[in-house]
Amino acid sequence: MYDVIVIGTSWGGLDAVSRLLDGLDDAVRQPIVVVQHRSVESQEGALARILGDHTSRTVCDPDDKTEIEPYHVYLGPPDYHVLVEEGHIALSTDDVVEYARPSIDVLFESAADAYGDRAIGIVLTGANHDGARGLARIKQRGGVAIVQEPETSTRRAMPDAAIAATDADAILPLDEIPKFLYGLCT
Amino acid sequence: MALPLTETAAPPPEDPELEQLEIDLLLEAVYRRYGFDFRQYAVASLKRRLWRRLAAERVGTISELQARLLHDPRCMERLLLDLSINVTSMFRDPTFYLAFREKVVPLLRTYPFTRIWCAGCSTGEEVYSLAILLEEEGVYERTRIYATDINENVLTTAREGVFPLASMQQYTENYIRSGGKHDFSRYYVAAYDGAQFPHSLTENVVFAQHNLAMDRSFNDFNVIICRNVMIYFDRALQDRVHGLFHDSLEMFGILALGHKESLAFTSHAGSYDEIDPAERIYRKIR
Numbered sequence: 184m185y186d187v188i189v190i191g192t193s194w195g196g197l198d199a200v201s202r203l204l205d206g207l208d209d210a211v212r213q214p215i216v217v218v219q220h221r222s223v224e225s226q227e228g229a230l231a232r233i234l235g236d237h238t239s240r241t242v243c244d245p246d247d248k249t250e251i252e253p254y255h256v257y258l259g260p261p262d263y264h265v266l267v268e269e270g271h272i273a274l275s276t277d278d279v280v281e282y283a284r285p286s287i288d289v290l291f292e293s294a295a296d297a298y299g300d301r302a303i304g305i306v307l308t309g310a311n312h313d314g315a316r317g318l319a320r321i322k323q324r325g326g327v328a329i330v331q332e333p334e335t336s337t338r339r340a341m342p343d344a345a346i347a348a349t350d351a352d353a354i355l356p357l358d359e360i361p362k363f364l365y366g367l368c369t
Numbered sequence: 370m371a372l373p374l375t376e377t378a379a380p381p382p383e384d385p386e387l388e389q390l391e392i393d394l395l396l397e398a399v400y401r402r403y404g405f406d407f408r409q410y411a412v413a414s415l416k417r418r419l420w421r422r423l424a425a426e427r428v429g430t431i432s433e434l435q436a437r438l439l440h441d442p443r444c445m446e447r448l449l450l451d452l453s454i455n456v457t458s459m460f461r462d463p464t465f466y467l468a469f470r471e472k473v474v475p476l477l478r479t480y481p482f483t484r485i486w487c488a489g490c491s492t493g494e495e496v497y498s499l500a501i502l503l504e505e506e507g508v509y510e511r512t513r514i515y516a517t518d519i520n521e522n523v524l525t526t527a528r529e530g531v532f533p534l535a536s537m538q539q540y541t542e543n544y545i546r547s548g549g550k551h552d553f554s555r556y557y558v559a560a561y562d563g564a565q566f567p568h569s570l571t572e573n574v575v576f577a578q579h580n581l582a583m584d585r586s587f588n589d590f591n592v593i594i595c596r597n598v599m600i601y602f603d604r605a606l607q608d609r610v611h612g613l614f615h616d617s618l619e620m621f622g623i624l625a626l627g628h629k630e631s632l633a634f635t636s637h638a639g640s641y642d643e644i645d646p647a648e649r650i651y652r653k654i655r
Contacts, residue, residue, distance in 0.1 A: 227628075244629075245629070246633075247599075247600040247627075247629050248604060248607070249634075260628070260629055266413040266414065266417075267413070268411065273411050273412075273413045273414060274600045274629050275413075275414045275417075275600060275601065276455060276457070276627075277414065277417065277456055278456050293413040296385070324385070
């Protein structure tokens with residue numbers, strides 16, 4: 184059984200995550216942690232409010248040590264890396280990784296490390312290659328690697344890099360990802 | 370596709386349980402040999418920093434790193450830097466400094482003398498920011514700032530007061546947004562690729578080595594600022610440090626944490642009032 188879903192995206196990500204959450208069945212109770220690349224100045228809570236309109240799940244910018252609960256969506260806060268430890272969120276202000284903070288690789292590697300084969304990683308649309316290394320780590324630790332189909336992504340660089348870095352379990356158009364998660368998680 | 374090797378490249382750990390054993394042994398060895406206690410550091414970030422050190426030292430396993438640490442104190446110094454440097458910038462989170470100006474400084478004006486503890490000051494960016502702010506508000510003269518860090522090397526950098534010239538554009542923007550009253554460039558002199566801040570800014574600053582994980586309270590304070598330091602500690606250690614801060618704060622003293630650090634998860638939540646909830650500025654009430 185899976186205990187956490189981690190999602191990484193940059194360019195086009197707001198729309199993609201919104202649609203993914205829209206389509207996700209309520210029976211999928213797993214906590215979701217999202218890194219959407221965002222600027223340092225991006226307003227605290229704004230992204231959470233936008234995504235909150237697309238789901239009845241609780242969406243929040245977590246504090247350090249926030250307990251990870253079912254049916255919640257946690258967003259990487261601006262200018263912090265977001266990591267998961269068993270049962271809670273951990274933040275860091277360590278250096279940017281590949282120009283990004285929050286970094287998708289940092290989140291994914293922590294999920295692979297803390298959750299092993301109980302982690303599901305998803306790389307969505309984006310214009311760089313963040314997330315590729317992290318997704319490979321999730322897969323290596325026995326977790327599930329899902330990538331948005333590059334042809335149907337707003338920007339395909341990030342899905343392409345993820346597919347090149349690991350043997351993904353599923354490469355799917357955005358609208359089919361919720362169904363796939365339902366199959367895995369219920 | 371070959372991924373570019375960056376400093377974060379880590380050897381993929383093949384056996385998680387073995388890795389955990391190696392980490393436990395290494396931290397124990399560091400503690401017993403060098404007296405630095407990292408055993409209660411938050412595990413996810415600690416591992417990333419260890420992986421980075423493995424890559425930089427070009428060793429394959431944590432056990433190999435342990436052997437090198439034990440036999441080569443210079444290797445320990447390098448690891449200490451990895452584990453203790455907290456990346457920061459001048460006027461990081463300008464809204465915090467704005468709130469400090471507007472909500473804390475008026476309180477400080479009512480005190481004849483103010484003692485401030487910057488705990489985990491790293492390379493000093495925050496200390497200089499604070500000194501500039503207090504000077505502009507006319508209270509620096511009757512303030513003493515105790516700036517402490519676990520690592521003597523970063524304190525040396527902090528004392529020197531030279532920061533990368535390339536960062537000044539960002540710091541200037543931060544300064545303006547923090548309510549700065551002057552032209553930021555008046556505070557530094559460019560020399561080569563560094564920006565030298567005047568020693569007058571540290572006249573009332575005492576830099577001292579202090580280990581939050583192990584050392585005791587050393588004074589009573591009106592203000593304690595500890596931002597984005599405890600995020601690297603586990604909950605038990607956070608609780609310990611909050612106990613230390615509570616003991617070190619005078620009644621109605623101010624505690625300032627990072628934007629994403631909450632008192633709610635600690636055993637001291639009931640001891641403080643919120644002065645500015647979003648900026649995580651609290652006041653001790655019991």
